[in-house]
Amino acid sequence: MSDRTTAPVPPRLQAWEQRTEVPLFVAGMVFLTGYAVRVLAPADIGPVRDLALALVYATWLLFAVDYAVRFRLSGLRAWSFVRTHWLDAVVLLLPLLRPLRLVQVYTAVQKRREQPRLSLYARVMAYASLTAVLLGVSAALAVYHQEHDAPGASIRTFGDSVWWACATLTTVGYGDAVPVTFGGRFVAVGLMACGLALLGAVTGSFSSWLVQVFRREDEKGPPGDA
Amino acid sequence: MSDRTTAPVPPRLQAWEQRTEVPLFVAGMVFLTGYAVRVLAPADIGPVRDLALALVYATWLLFAVDYAVRFRLSGLRAWSFVRTHWLDAVVLLLPLLRPLRLVQVYTAVQKRREQPRLSLYARVMAYASLTAVLLGVSAALAVYHQEHDAPGASIRTFGDSVWWACATLTTVGYGDAVPVTFGGRFVAVGLMACGLALLGAVTGSFSSWLVQVFRREDEKGPPGDA
Amino acid sequence: MSDRTTAPVPPRLQAWEQRTEVPLFVAGMVFLTGYAVRVLAPADIGPVRDLALALVYATWLLFAVDYAVRFRLSGLRAWSFVRTHWLDAVVLLLPLLRPLRLVQVYTAVQKRREQPRLSLYARVMAYASLTAVLLGVSAALAVYHQEHDAPGASIRTFGDSVWWACATLTTVGYGDAVPVTFGGRFVAVGLMACGLALLGAVTGSFSSWLVQVFRREDEKGPPGDA
Amino acid sequence: MSDRTTAPVPPRLQAWEQRTEVPLFVAGMVFLTGYAVRVLAPADIGPVRDLALALVYATWLLFAVDYAVRFRLSGLRAWSFVRTHWLDAVVLLLPLLRPLRLVQVYTAVQKRREQPRLSLYARVMAYASLTAVLLGVSAALAVYHQEHDAPGASIRTFGDSVWWACATLTTVGYGDAVPVTFGGRFVAVGLMACGLALLGAVTGSFSSWLVQVFRREDEKGPPGDA
Known part of the structure; x- marks a missing residue:
């Protein structure tokens, strides 16, 4: 959803993005579920809440790793990468905004299924x-x-x-x-x-x-x- | 209003839909009126409220019959029919949403009258x-x-x-x-x-x-x- | 603003409409002013309020006369006229809606002034x-x-x-x-x-x-x- | 943002406008900051509030001077200038509306940087x-x-x-x-x-x-x- 149409995307970055889109979306759903359990579970079910918190942190780590890998593969300088991928940076800091990346997942899924659109x-x-x-x-x-x-x-x-x-x-x-x-x-x-x-x-x-x-x-x- | 434009509609189903559109819309209005009387009539007018309830159930039955007939005529499997006619299924369960099918009735009426559009x-x-x-x-x-x-x-x-x-x-x-x-x-x-x-x-x-x-x-x- | 584009408008009706548009708009403004004075003036200034009421009734009469003349000139049957000029009928009954006819006045004024649009x-x-x-x-x-x-x-x-x-x-x-x-x-x-x-x-x-x-x-x- | 497309703009006025756009925008931001400090600063920090007020008046004076210069360069009569530049007059009286002129600044800045748009x-x-x-x-x-x-x-x-x-x-x-x-x-x-x-x-x-x-x-x- 960032404006990457102007600069050509390196093929390895493109391959990485295509391969990780669906897993990352699933991770986003896991994050949301974990957060929901953490927030909504009554205070006296300690273990469940701890597990939920662990899930939240684990998926967050995944997002950070993905961002780092994409930065590496892009071949851009740090500042330049943040500027052209600002939406990804925002989404990294506020993972509850993950759904905004949905459009890419949707596209990826559509392409694989080749169903009548x-x-x-x-x-x-x-x-x-x-x-x-x-x-x-x-x-x-x-x-x-x-x-x-x-x-x-x-x-x-x-x-x-x-x-x-x-x-x-x-x-x-x-x-x-x-x-x-x-x-x-x-x-x-x-x-x-x-x-x-x-x-x-x-x-x-x-x-x-x-x-x-x-x-x-x-x-x-x-x-x-x- | 469902996306039936992709697959061809069997001619018998099409004929059924054209013939039942206006009667079903009238039934929808009867349903709405019955529901209104049931809800708004004072509790002490028992017979009126009972009649209204009977009307509500009778028209609901009509909708169910129509759905079954259309399923039969479509020649589709159950799941496939529900998936391509999901709006109709929703309208069957919540008949107060009937007005959403209005566009088809409107079209049918327009065609018959051939008046300047x-x-x-x-x-x-x-x-x-x-x-x-x-x-x-x-x-x-x-x-x-x-x-x-x-x-x-x-x-x-x-x-x-x-x-x-x-x-x-x-x-x-x-x-x-x-x-x-x-x-x-x-x-x-x-x-x-x-x-x-x-x-x-x-x-x-x-x-x-x-x-x-x-x-x-x-x-x-x-x-x-x- | 009614859909009169389909049927040809008799030339005498057209002439009448062109000639009365601006006066009727002025009458509408007088009506609005009269109504405002009637509603907002303190109760103890009797004469002003009576004058305002007289203005309101006088302009209302004007609107009714205009409607009658246009009905005559249109050469249509009563029901047919009301159906094709329903907005005018509504505006006659609720003169506070007069501004809705503004588009015609605006057009008429623009045409006369021939200024750069x-x-x-x-x-x-x-x-x-x-x-x-x-x-x-x-x-x-x-x-x-x-x-x-x-x-x-x-x-x-x-x-x-x-x-x-x-x-x-x-x-x-x-x-x-x-x-x-x-x-x-x-x-x-x-x-x-x-x-x-x-x-x-x-x-x-x-x-x-x-x-x-x-x-x-x-x-x-x-x-x-x- | 006013409709100046119809009449040709004198070249000297055009040059003035191009040269002053960015400075005026900066002055607008200074005005806003001064107003913010004036309004938000606690009453007991007298000097800061006085300085803020001075800034507000100084920038206001700048806007008035700019308006006068543009009136001169336009070669139009007073009434005609006010009529075609009514948005500028409003912005002069209510400088908090300055942001509305932003579109011109934005365009000017874009042109100079020649960056991919x-x-x-x-x-x-x-x-x-x-x-x-x-x-x-x-x-x-x-x-x-x-x-x-x-x-x-x-x-x-x-x-x-x-x-x-x-x-x-x-x-x-x-x-x-x-x-x-x-x-x-x-x-x-x-x-x-x-x-x-x-x-x-x-x-x-x-x-x-x-x-x-x-x-x-x-x-x-x-x-x-x-």
């Missing part, structure tokens, strides 16, 4: 809504983590947090459940920014798709043809 | 806003059903529920009337998701239509022509 | 935002009229009402000032519906215009050219 | 989100200035004000932090109006960019090619 707009919608859902779940977890024991919080259960995430992603914003801590609001601003763009893409593609459906129907001509 | 954007707007209104009414009924006797609810009358549905569909989200139960919030999330896409289609088409109107006016040339 | 997107933006502002003012007046002495109202001054209208038109919807009466909510729903579409048109055109500006700059070529 | 949509997104962020910061400062000691205010710290600005720009509008004074609401309405259009541009460009990415991937052809 969805139409252009359907794919954009599928990608954008999937990313939005994953980001929403990540944000709901993180906000619940920050807020559930803050004084004066209105987000007390994970259900409240999911409800808040839905109302925020769709920009409805009822205001019955709102983050009050700095951490919670920081996550919220991130969700608003990403969510707006992704939801805009869903809406825009749906609109284009609907116009296309109605147009195609016109071209079929008079009733006799159908 | 509206412009492309006007049709998209008409379809999207009609669907949005029907979904809004369904959601208002369902939320009222869930919320009106919940403790601490802010949606107490059907009027509140309609007001809430309007504020949600347009993403204004004042927050003066908000669902508090799990059921109510579940319906709300569905309304937000569908509503956003539909309203985006209305907005986008209106915008394209307005640009078209102003452009056409340009092409008419200097004042002398008009 | 704005670009396509600039005109759409100008039209949509002007209409949105006028509808917002009308809605603020009507809501203030309904709400200012309702029990438990949060809209108590005209300032509150304008603030509410801005938050509603932009779909921000804070919820600190919200209509609570049936009348107020009815107006609010109308404002949301119209506002969404109009604001969507402003946003969409602005976006297209910005893309156009950046594209034109590309075509200017390398720095040496500028 | 971003794609069209990426540039629109970059410009619109940068402008939105700067306007958001300006609005947060101005609202904090108006609200922090108002009776009954819900915006009490600068953090609250930034949180409010984010929720407003994205049209989420929770309503937990809302301006209550006339000044604060005035700023808020301005932010809503500008923010809506800018965010719409970000969303629209992102959507177009995503469709482009998916389309390009189609054109690459079957897996063997990649």
